[in-house]
Amino acid sequence: xxxxxxxxxxxxxxxxxxxxxxxxxxxxxxxxxxxxxxxxxxxxxxxxxxxxxxxxxxxxxxxxxxxxxxxxxxxxxxxxxxxxxxxxxxxxxxxxxxxxxxxxxxxxxxxxxxxxxxxxxxxxxxxxxxx
Numbered sequence: 415x416x417x418x419x420x421x422x423x424x425x426x427x428x429x430x431x432x433x434x435x436x437x438x439x440x441x442x443x444x445x446x447x448x449x450x451x452x453x454x455x456x457x458x459x460x461x462x463x464x465x466x467x468x469x470x471x472x473x474x475x476x477x478x479x480x481x482x483x484x485x486x487x488x489x490x491x492x493x494x495x496x497x498x499x500x501x502x503x504x505x506x507x508x509x510x511x512x513x514x515x516x517x518x519x520x521x522x523x524x525x526x527x528x529x530x531x532x533x534x535x536x537x538x539x540x541x542x543x544x545x
Contacts, residue, residue, distance in 0.1 A: 418447050418455045423462060426452055427469035433476035474517040477510050 418426075426446065429439040440449040456466045484503055489496040
């Protein structure tokens with residue numbers, strides 16, 4: 415018998431794509447296996463790995479929205495509290511941004527060619543320059 419059913423794994427991937435943490439998903443949903451069991455399943459099964467990567471990539475998009483919402487929130491009126499809040503938000507944004515880059519090293523479609531920049535030649539010239 416498999417350690418995790420297809421229905422359980424589908425639910426986990428949907429919850430991940432909605433922005434939830436794997437450990438929280440496994441704790442909050444009755445009957446789901448421990449998160450380590452899920453991770454072993456992802457390691458051992460190519461199909462599960464592909465679906466898990468897709469879910470994590472979508473999760474990164476939710477995190478980008480979280481960053482935007484965090485930045486747009488008004489700051490406290492008190493200047494000391496505002497400075498403290500700016501520092502806290504900066505730390506949170508930096509950590510989420512770092513994690514997003516790990517989740518999506520090749521973009522949302524997980525395709526390297528999406529991130530490639532075309533190479534070419536750039537020519538600069540100054541008009542009217544006299545030698």
